[in-house]
Amino acid sequence: MFRWSLITLLSIAVIGVSVWGYQEHQEKNAILIQAENNYQRSFHDLTYNLDLLHDKIGSTLAMNTREQLSPQLAEIWRLTSMAHNDVGQLPLTLLPFNKTEEFLQQMGDFSYRTAIRDLDKEPLSDDELEALESLYEVSGGIEQELRKVQNMVLNDNLRWMDVQLALVNNDEQADNTIIDGFETVEKTIEGYSEGKLNASMMGTSSKKDGFTILGDEKISEEEAKKKMRSLLRIDEETKITVASTGEGANVPLYSGSYKEDDTTGYIDVTQNGGYPITLMINREVEERNKSLHEAMQNAKDYLSKLDFTTDLALVESNQYDNVGVFQFVPKHENVWIYPDAIQIKVALDNGEVLGFVAKDYLENYHEREIPEVELSEEEARDKVNPNLKIQEHHLAVIEDDMGEEVLTYVYLGTLNQDTYKIFINASDGSEVRVDKLKQAEMKY
Structure with a gap:
């Protein structure tokens, strides 16, 4: 009797395990099928979008009126964004495909910058x-290669899951048609004259070469270490490790770090001029004892002791838990210079500066000739949404969507429960940008 009971129990167990295994197998297959379907959809969407892209660029070359050109260029920008998104959904993470993605990015940037421009005043x-x-030629080459891959995928029922498996296993011996096809696409981009393509696509900018404020005079490692101790506010007994960047760095730096009890600190100082470019101190911030206004004053006092301009204006302040984060910009002839921003972080327990970033300031700062305003403040104010309750205004130099510096009137105002900054071009009254300011985050 016991024997038959045991056999029955074992039989039930075997049947149960078999059913469970079958269900697991079915669920796994369902997931694989869904993943394969998503990959196939993204691939065919990519091929279709690049077909359209090639045709749209060709049509653009034959156009001559702004009414047609601007929408067409905007459509090219939309298609490049979609193609970029399609590439991101394919299992190509382990496959070198950066040249093609860079090409799509550059194509999107070029078409966007050109589409938003007044082509009547500034034609192509x-x-x-x-x-x-160049875009037409390169996109045509990509289109042909992808069509070849698509034809083989459809005729031979090739699977993208095999691509993922081959890439994960780094199987160089595997004959994978899809991988070979995408490598050919990448070589098509690499084989094209990058100088010709990039120089014409990147356009021009009013920016200077950058980091001109640094000068040519270099400081020694010992001088850098002394400056680091002062900025980090550590004494001679605290060990600080300093290393310099290697050859070929765009901006040669001395990087310093230290650890003392539960506090660690990091700082970068430029070798030319000895300017601090980044600073970060990590420690536990205790309960808040300082107001955001007091922290802002501490930040301003700290920056005034550095080798930066002392005439700074606060453009943004935020509080995250027990830390205040502030953004300052220099003022020139009472005009705020937004591209030369400095970010600084202050602990609200004791007002200590925990970090700052001065890269934008050091890269963009240069002597500027501020143009004369062509619109009065009242005329510019009329261009602002009448529903906005304006609280304050000032003149500022900002960068527009094309990276060009523009003199604007900046209006800070509220609409419903939100606060906005409206930037009005001081020359023609156009609305350059609208920024919605962050509000204090709710804790859940």
Whole structure:
């Protein structure tokens, strides 16, 4: 009797395990099928979007009126964004495909910058027409290669899951048609003259070469270490490790770090000029004892002791838990210079500066000639949404969507429960930008 009971129990167990295994197998297959379907959809969408992209660029070359050109360029920008998104959904993480992604990014940037421009006042230049011809040629090559891959995928029922498996296993011996096809696409981009493509696509900018404020005079490692101790506020007994960047760095730096009890600190100082570019102190911040206003004053006092301009304006302040984060910009002839921003972080327990970033300031700062305003403040105010309750205003230099510096009237105002900054071009009254300011985050 016991024997038959045991056999029955074992039989039930075997049947149960078999059913469970079958269900697991079915669920695994369902997941694999869903993943394969998503990969196939993204691939065919990519091929379709690049087909359209090639046609749209060709149509643009034949156009001559702004009414047609601007929407067409905007459509090219939309298609490049979609193609970029399609690439991101394919299992190509382990496959070198950066040149193609960079090409799509550059194409999108070029078409966007050109689409938002007033083409009546500033029509396409010869360089930009050459860029469009280059885009047309390269996109045509990509289109042909992807069509070949698509044809083989459809005819031979190739699976993207095999691509993922081959890439994960780093199987160089595997004959994978899809991988070979995408490598050919990448080589098509690499084989094209990058100088011709990039120079014409990147456009021009009013920016200087950058970091001109640093000068040519270099400081020694010992001088850098002394400056680091002062900025980190540590004494001679605290060990600080300093290393310099290697050859070929865009901005040669001395990087310092230290650890003392539960506090660690990091700082970068430029070798030319000895300017601090980043600073970060990690420690536990205790209960808040300082107001945001007091912390802002501490931040301003700290920056005034550095080798930066002392005439700074606060453009943004935020509180995150027990830390205040502030953004300052220099003022020139009472005009706020937004591209030269400095960010600084202050602990609200004792007012200590925990970090700052001065890269934008050091990269962009240069002597500027502020142009004369062509609109009065009242005329610019009329361009602002009448529903906005304006609280304050000032003149500022900002960068527009094309990276060009523009003199604007900045209006700070509220609409419903939100606060906005409206930037009005001081020359023609156009609305350059609208920024919604962050509010204090709720704790859940």
